Amino acid sequence: MDLFAQLLVNGVVAGSLYALVACSFGLILGTTGTFHFAHGVVYAAGAYGAYFAAGLGLPLWAAAGVGIAGAALLGTLIEVVVYRPLRRIAASPLVILIASLGTLIVLENAIAIGFSTDAKVLEGFPRKGIVLGGVGFTTLHVTMVAVSLVLFLGLLAFLRWTRRGKAIRAVANSPEMAEIVGIDTARVFLLVFALGSAMAAPAAILIMLDRGATPDMGMDAILIAAIAVIVGGIGSVPGAALGALIIGLAQNLGVMKIPSEWQAAIAFGVLLLVVILRPRGLVGKKLRRAEI
Amino acid sequence: MRRTSFSLVALLSLIAMTVVPARAADPKSYKIGTILAMTGAGAFYGKVMSQGAQLAMEELNARGGVDGVKFELVVEDHKSGQPKEAVSAINKLVNIDRVPFVLTSYSSPTLAILPIANEHKVMLLNGGGVSPKLVNASPFLFHNRVLANYQALGVVERAKERGFKKMAMLHWNDDAGNGVRDFIVPIWKKMGGAVVADEAHPVGATDFTTQIAKIKQTQPDLLAMWTWGKDLGIAVKQARDLGFTAPIMGIDYTPDAAKIAGAAIEGQEYVTDYFNPQGDEKWTRDFSAAYRKKYGEEPEIYAANYYEGVYILAELIRAAKKKGGDYWNGQRLKAALTEIRKFPSVYGGTVDFQEDGTSLKRVALFEVKDGKPAFKRFIDIKK
Known part of the structure; x- marks a missing residue:
């Protein structure tokens, strides 16, 4: 029973971090149609930005702010410099995907050149171990779940109740239609990239606080996020969060009986199951043939 | 008369060329391959290992290499343990750089490159990988690290x-x-x-x-x-x-x-x-001081092992060269190692190579x- 409770807690913690990256990746994919692999390096840049700022002597909260702002800036920059020109020449989704992958690799190595490849740890979090009824966790784990929950609810509220949020939903629904009613889609795209990038950065900063970070940290994160989005259903932010949570839980609870070396395979197992049984994702809209 | 003497000289010189032992044929430089974890999760290892090898090479070159022939380092990346990356690295090293000697690292990549290294008779020295599967894995594979x-x-x-x-x-x-x-x-x-x-x-x-x-x-x-x-x-x-x-x-x-x-x-x-780093022998302390000066950090065992590896190679070259002929190849270097067996270790004490390619060094x-x-x-x- 102890083991089950511990694995449940571990799963929720892992899942909530996955959810931050998955929701932001899903928001960008659902709105702009860009399979934004370079989101992984934007995520890593958030952590390294915070690390850099902390190195200048800023307190942790301010450093985190710098990291988040830096990630938002980088995300919008990639949209303006890489994706927008490609879209203008009507590049195929495959071309954009490859450009995104290229951007990821180049920027990841740029971080490696700037900061070297050894693990960087962010200090200063009041980290304390708590053992409750045989289940161990830390104040940092609690923070991870809380930050994830707040940002997730904040994003939902923003999309639902604000003018700009509604514009995002409109563009996600149909860019052509949105344009017809006078929404500037280019600006909405920019907003989505800024928002999504800013949302992914806290996850990376929390990971850096917890276990240190290396420049290649974004690769795994983006892989899990992409799986979560597909599992949850492309175009749905709650779906992405749900997908992330399911993967986190499945990875942890799944190894109760089987050896834990299979953990990495579990995420792909979940993906496979969903793709076979419910191709549109758990809460995704039904895909229509020949959608205009 | 003139004619005969000319052909006689020609004949004699031909005989002389075949009889006098061939002089050692020096390469332009001693190009050494390394296959390390330059990127990925284990990039720390790649960094310190390459730094160690680099430092040894620079020290040796500053003293004129071996009889004026200098060392050159070719660094390849197995991306923190990916066998397929290691295989493309060794292919490049043997086919393009044509190195007879490679400093390898990690267990799985080292196991993966063995067939190619054997085929091309490339001597491998591993100072990082520690799997027991590396023991006796190939006649060309040696370890200056005590296996795990x-x-x-x-x-x-x-x-x-x-x-x-x-x-x-x-x-x-x-x-x-x-x-x-x-x-x-x-x-x-x-x-x-x-x-x-x-x-x-x-x-x-x-x-x-x-x-x-x-x-x-x-x-x-x-x-x-x-x-x-x-x-x-x-x-x-x-x-x-x-x-x-x-x-x-x-x-x-x-x-x-x-x-x-x-x-x-x-x-x-x-x-x-x-x-x-503050060991009991002078070589250890000299190495640490030079390393600190160059990289601004304390050396650890991996930097030490790859530093030592280049020095072992220098000694192999000297020994192989003494016997003349075309000595800059894996076969000759390996023969030199099995003959010498014991080398000074930068840890202090010696690196003592065993029959199975492993070595004994200080463990604590x-x-x-x-x-x-x-x-x-x-x-x-x-x-």
């Missing part, structure tokens, strides 16, 4: 001494980690111990909470880790976070891991190659004190 099974042997002996019975294991899910597990479990059982948990994780994992939860459940006396680099630091930190209180022992320590684990790694014992028990390794005593490895 012998270090693990030191761990279980120490565990017995401390009166532990129930051992849990956490290890890399690759040739190195699984190899140590396969080697040590029967020995530990013969010593009267029990293995209560055996958990593996992928190389470069960052989340060990599941494995630790399962290990904690079994309430072991000791957690033994056959895990290296920053993985070890993260695992130790997460174990203590989750309220795991039993002692942890291992066979690796890196400053990277200590930095990540912080206070959690304090007091942890481990058995590994003995390398002390350490404890982490104030985040730094504190030497406890040398371990006598019984092979």
Whole structure:
């Protein structure tokens, strides 16, 4: 029973971090149609930005702010410099995907050149171990779940109740239609990239606080996020969060009986199951043939 | 008359050319290949290993290389243990750079390049990979690092001494980690111990909470880790976070891991190659001083092993060259090594190569004190 409770807690913690990256990746994919692999390096840049700022002597909260702002800036920059020109020449989704992958690799190595490849740890979090009824966790784990929950609810509220949020939903629904009613889609795209990038950065900063970070940290994160989005259903932010949570839980609870070396395979197992049984994702809209 | 004398001279010189032993044919430079973890989760290793080799090369070149022929380093990347990357690296090294000697690292990549190295008779010297599977794996493969099974042997002996019975294991899910597990479990059982948990994780994992939860459940006396680099630091930190209180022992320590684990790694014992930057021999201290000056950080065992590797090569070249002929190839270098067998070690003492390609060097028990390794005593490895 102890083991089950511990694995449940571990799963929720892992899942909530996955959810931050998955929701932001899903928001960008659902709105702009860009399979934004370079989101992984934007995520890593958030952590390294915070690390850099902390190195200048800023307190942790301010450093985190710098990291988040830096990630938002980088995300919008990639949209303006890489994706927008490609879209203008009507590049195929495959071309954009490859450009995104290229951007990821180049920027990841740029971080490696700037900061070297050894693990960087962010200090200063009041980290304390708590053992409750045989289940161990830390104040940092609690923070991870809380930050994830707040940002997730904040994003939902923003999309639902604000003018700009509604514009995002409109563009996600149909860019052509949105344009017809006078929404500037280019600006909405920019907003989505800024928002999504800013949302992914806290996850990376929390990971850096917890276990240190290396420049290649974004690769795994983006892989899990992409799986979560597909599992949850492309175009749905709650779906992405749900997908992330399911993967986190499945990875942890799944190894109760089987050896834990299979953990990495579990995420792909979940993906496979969903793709076979419910191709549109758990809460995704039904895909229509020949959608205009 | 003129004619005959001319043909006579020509004939004589022809005979002279075949009879006089061929002079040693020097290459333009001694190009050495390295296949290291330059990027990815183990990039720390690639960094320090290449720095060690680089420093040795620069020192040797500053003294004119070997008889005026200088060394040149070609660094390739196996992306922290990916066999297919290592294979394309060795292909490039043998076909394009045409190196007869490669400094290799990690267990799985080293095993992966063996067939190609054998085919092209390229001598391999490994100063990093520690899998027991590397023993006797190829006639061209040598190790100037004590393989992990012998270090693990030191761990279980120490565990017995401390009166532990129930051992849990956490290890890399690759040739190195699984190899140590396969080697040590029967020995530990013969010593009267029990293995209560055996958990593996992928190389470069960052989340060990599941494995630790399962290990904690079994309430072991000791957690033994056959895990290296920053993985070890993260695992130790997460174990203590989750309220795991039993002692942890291992066979690796890196400053990277200590930095990540912080206070959690304090007091942890481990058995590994003995390398002390402030060692008891002058060469050790000179190396440390030069390394600190060049890179602004303290050298550790991996930098030391690859530094030492280049020096061993220099000695092999000298020995092979003395015998003349075309000596700059893997066959001749390997022959020189099996003949010399004992080389000075930058750890102090010697590197003593065995029949099976492994070597004996100083191995010791350490404890982490104030985040730094504190030497406890040398371990006598019984092979």
